[in-house]
Amino acid sequence: MADITDPENTIIVTLKDGDVVIQLLPDVAPKHSERMKELARAGAYDNVVFHRVIEGFMAQTGDVANGNAEQNFDIRRAGTGGSDLPDLPAEFSKLPHDRGTLGAARSANPNSANSQFFINFRDNHFLNGQYTVYGRVISGMDFVDAIVRGEPPTTPDRMIKVRVAADA
Structure with a gap:
């Protein structure tokens, strides 16, 4: 596992093959970073599927309303919802969308x-x-590279557990 220097701003996502460690960037996107920690601490991301996984592009997840593989799950609805919290304003920056970066999914509305x-x-x-x-x-x-592809995948992978490193 990575050397975690800021446990309060580090997320650990357990996938079928192992843990993915994500360093949040609260100095760049404080509202988005705080939201991810809030939902992780509430257990909202646990068992949520990767509903849109495009080869050579990205893996999308986080629909806590429709993506929980333990609920009455319909993969066709996954990706259409969010949480019961208000939407977030865009926090665009000069940081590029490089391999391994985490981006906020949204509709056509930037906010x-x-x-x-x-x-x-x-x-x-x-x-x-x-x-x-x-x-x-x-x-x-x-482990991210090994996520099953599809829009949606026939048998989607899921985030088994998501937690803030400071709480682990």
Whole structure:
């Protein structure tokens, strides 16, 4: 596992193959970073599927309303919701959407991000300035690369457990 220097701003996502460690960027996107910690601490991300996984692009998850594989789950609805918390304003920055960065998923409205996020499989600089970057994978990117592909995947992978490193 990675050397965690700021446990309060580090997220550990347990996948089927191992842990993915994400360093949040509260200095760049404080509202998005805080939201991820709030939902992780509430257990809202646990068992949520990766509902949109595009080869050579990214893996998207975080629909806490419709993506929990333990609920009455319908993969066709996953990706259409968020949390019961208000949407977040965009926190665009100069940080590029490089491989391993975490981006806030949203609708066409730039201020509609809520709970969903994606992890870039490669540099996706065409997203720069259009989607909030608020974290980066510092360990376990090989586990992200192994997530089952599909829009949606037939048998989607899920985030088994998501926690803040300070709480682990």
